[in-house]
Amino acid sequence: MKVEFYGHVRQYLNIRTEIDANIQRVLMSGKYVLGPMGEQFEKELAAYTGHKYAIGVGNGTDAIWLTLLALGIGPGDEVITHPNTFFATAEAAWVVGATVVFVDCDPQTRCIDPKKIEAAITSKTRAIVPVHLYGQCADMPAIWKIAEKHNLKVIEDNAQGIDGAGDTFKQGDRSAAVTTSFIIQKNLGCFGDGGAIYTNDSAIDARVRKLRSHGSTKRDHHSFGFNSRLDDIQAAILSAKLKHLKDYTSARAKWAARYTAGLKTCRAITLPYAVPGYRHVWHLYAVETKNPAKRDALLAFLNKEGVDAKTHYSIAIHKQEGYPWGKQARIVGAVTEAEKNAASVVTLPMFPELTAEEVDYVIAKVQEWDKSNG
Numbered sequence: 001m002k003v004e005f006y007g008h009v010r011q012y013l014n015i016r017t018e019i020d021a022n023i024q025r026v027l028m029s030g031k032y033v034l035g036p037m038g039e040q041f042e043k044e045l046a047a048y049t050g051h052k053y054a055i056g057v058g059n060g061t062d063a064i065w066l067t068l069l070a071l072g073i074g075p076g077d078e079v080i081t082h083p084n085t086f087f088a089t090a091e092a093a094w095v096v097g098a099t100v101v102f103v104d105c106d107p108q109t110r111c112i113d114p115k116k117i118e119a120a121i122t123s124k125t126r127a128i129v130p131v132h133l134y135g136q137c138a139d140m141p142a143i144w145k146i147a148e149k150h151n152l153k154v155i156e157d158n159a160q161g162i163d164g165a166g167d168t169f170k171q172g173d174r175s176a177a178v179t180t181s182f183i184i185q186k187n188l189g190c191f192g193d194g195g196a197i198y199t200n201d202s203a204i205d206a207r208v209r210k211l212r213s214h215g216s217t218k219r220d221h222h223s224f225g226f227n228s229r230l231d232d233i234q235a236a237i238l239s240a241k242l243k244h245l246k247d248y249t250s251a252r253a254k255w256a257a258r259y260t261a262g263l264k265t266c267r268a269i270t271l272p273y274a275v276p277g278y279r280h281v282w283h284l285y286a287v288e289t290k291n292p293a294k295r296d297a298l299l300a301f302l303n304k305e306g307v308d309a310k311t312h313y314s315i316a317i318h319k320q321e322g323y324p325w326g327k328q329a330r331i332v333g334a335v336t337e338a339e340k341n342a343a344s345v346v347t348l349p350m351f352p353e354l355t356a357e358e359v360d361y362v363i364a365k366v367q368e369w370d371k372s373n374g
């Protein structure tokens with residue numbers, strides 16, 4: 001049996017008529033960038049996430065750095081995050097010329113550890129960028145408390161966590177903005193690149209809207225800016241898929257629960273920790289080998305057996321070759337948990353259109369490996 005990591009074509013085929021109809025509408029409108037479909041999707045996204053404004057941009061990386069720019073964050077300013085995230089989280093801060101300050105992640109959730117943040121704050125700190133890693137919200141109440149005490153902005157990197165929530169909080173409740181990515185494989189994915197920012201701050205909305213379009217909101221009138229817009233064809237796909245997002249999340253949660261039930265007796269791996277009461281959206285089902293030296297063997301075994309398991313992410317950002325490429329960066333305290341996560345993580349196939357047979361096959365193969373390694 002072969003179990004793929006992604007189910008893009010399955011998802012398309014299931015809602016093909018809705019996606020095709022939306023794309024046709026755009027094609028026949030003749031307005032493909034900053035047209036009515038893009039505007040419609042922005043309104044739908046704002047309503048869905050419970051924010052006043054949503055702005056579609058070129059991708060999830062741009063969403064972060066356009067927000068940093070809109071907040072006036074740049075050279076000389078420090079941005080705190082953690083190193084066991086996708087590279088783009090830190091890259092976005094480097095794009096605007098800021099200093100990236102890495103602290104460790106939580107030993108269980110693998111999101112930023114709020115207890116490590118205060119030691120990293122200096123007079124130059126301007127923002128904290130927590131990541132809702134693997135689809136589970138970071139400990140936002142603890143992060144907001146620190147941010148408010150030190151007058152810092154919070155930008156939630158929600159590329160992996162759309163539709164998620166905490167127990168007592170919603171994403172973005174007390175943050176300057178939430179950013180997300182719509183790249184193909186995300187929980188809400190388009191057929192290429194895309195991203196968005198959602199916020200309740202009218203100044204951020206206005207600045208990002210201008211920055212994403214050559215510093216312009218009126219024909220022939222420009223100020224400093226860029227070209228980073230979500231096009232209307234991608235918005236058409238996203239608008240169709242947004243109507244199914246709740247069902248997609250439920251399906252992911254069902255497969256995650258099946259993995260957890262099937263793998264709970266494993267002795268050589270640690271299963272993902274889900275914070276009680278949180279709405280985890282299971283962008284990734286990430287296990288860790290208890291012995292990091294055995295990770296590559298598990299990955300190779302699964303791949304050989306037809307299971308397209310992967311790693312997210314096997315090299316922490318500060319361990320990438322050439323780090324920090326002449327950019328400004330600091331590491332505060334030991335980041336041993338982040339390094340352990342990078343060294344031991346294996347991600348199993350996870351998408352809504354998986355079948356029970358496929359999930360059970362993956363479980364059987366992980367169990368088989370565990371029996372001779374546990």
Ligand SMILES: Cc1ncc(COP(=O)(O)O)c(C=O)c1O
Nearest residue numbers: 059060061086088089159181183
């Ligand atoms: C945590 C995180 N941040 C940022 C990004 C960047 O998004 P994009 O690839 O759309 O630029 C991604 C995914 O790609 C991500 O997983």
